[in-house]
Amino acid sequence: MDVFDRLKAATPADWRSYIDHDFVRQMGAGTLPQTAFRTYLVQDYLFLIQFARVYALATYKSRTLADMKAAQAGLAAIFDEMDLHVRLCDRWGLSPEDIEAAPEHQATIAYTRFVLDCGAAGDLLDLHVALAPCVIGYAEIGRNLAPNGIDALGDHPYREWIAEYAGDAYQAVAANARHHLDDLAARAMTERRFDELATLFGKASRLEADFWQMGLDANR
Numbered sequence: 522m523d524v525f526d527r528l529k530a531a532t533p534a535d536w537r538s539y540i541d542h543d544f545v546r547q548m549g550a551g552t553l554p555q556t557a558f559r560t561y562l563v564q565d566y567l568f569l570i571q572f573a574r575v576y577a578l579a580t581y582k583s584r585t586l587a588d589m590k591a592a593q594a595g596l597a598a599i600f601d602e603m604d605l606h607v608r609l610c611d612r613w614g615l616s617p618e619d620i621e622a623a624p625e626h627q628a629t630i631a632y633t634r635f636v637l638d639c640g641a642a643g644d645l646l647d648l649h650v651a652l653a654p655c656v657i658g659y660a661e662i663g664r665n666l667a668p669n670g671i672d673a674l675g676d677h678p679y680r681e682w683i684a685e686y687a688g689d690a691y692q693a694v695a696a697n698a699r700h701h702l703d704d705l706a707a708r709a710m711t712e713r714r715f716d717e718l719a720t721l722f723g724k725a726s727r728l729e730a731d732f733w734q735m736g737l738d739a740n741r
């Protein structure tokens with residue numbers, strides 16, 4: 522079992538609350554109301570701005586070339602995602618400036634500042650464990666929502682979003698993040714530390730679930 526699987530196995534309810542959230546199920550079924558998706562996407566753009574800061578912090582906390590390159594790969598993946606958000610928001614007549622002017626929702630603030638604080642108060646391993654549900658979870662969600670591949674999605678209303686995370690490029694980003702986590706843990710993790718790291722991982726998964734819920738609540 523790699524470190525990621527161990528963290529998941531230590532926090533099964535938190536993980537399920539995130540991966541199997543109603544928002545994800547409705548998106549997969551194509552029944553998710555557009556208001557919910559749009560609220561999510563605008564907040565997610567604001568979220569990604571803060572996560573770019575997280576990867577800058579990861580560079581700051583790095584001591585090796587490999588760690589710095591991992592941080593750079595995370596930042597590059599964020600810019601690819603933000604391109605998707607800009608494309609989708611453009612169809613609703615929303616420019617990047619419009620989105621950047623939107624107020625951050627509590628769920629956005631709670632999650633992003635939690636991860637930034639894990640990195641500021643802890644070391645690089647704490648930071649990457651707090652990031653793992655986000656980075657690796659979206660790859661799992663993407664695969665779950667495209668069980669027969671991207672082409673089989675046809676004219677699914679959320680095709681572009683699903684294709685982004687189910688696609689080979691993003692799957693490779695997540696696989697590399699997973700290996701990097703193992704590598705970091707081999708250098709910095711003691712068994713005594715594992716429980717603390719699992720607590721961080723569980724909290725981040727719950728904050729992901731709250732983030733989905735924010736999208737659903739916008740439609741009530």
Ligand SMILES: Cc1ncc(C[n+]2csc(CCO)c2C)c(N)n1
Nearest residue numbers: 565568572595598599655656659732
């Ligand atoms: C709420 C929320 N959680 C996770 C992601 C996915 N994500 C965030 S940063 C990043 C790149 C890291 O390599 C990825 C894939 C998201 N967009 N929104």
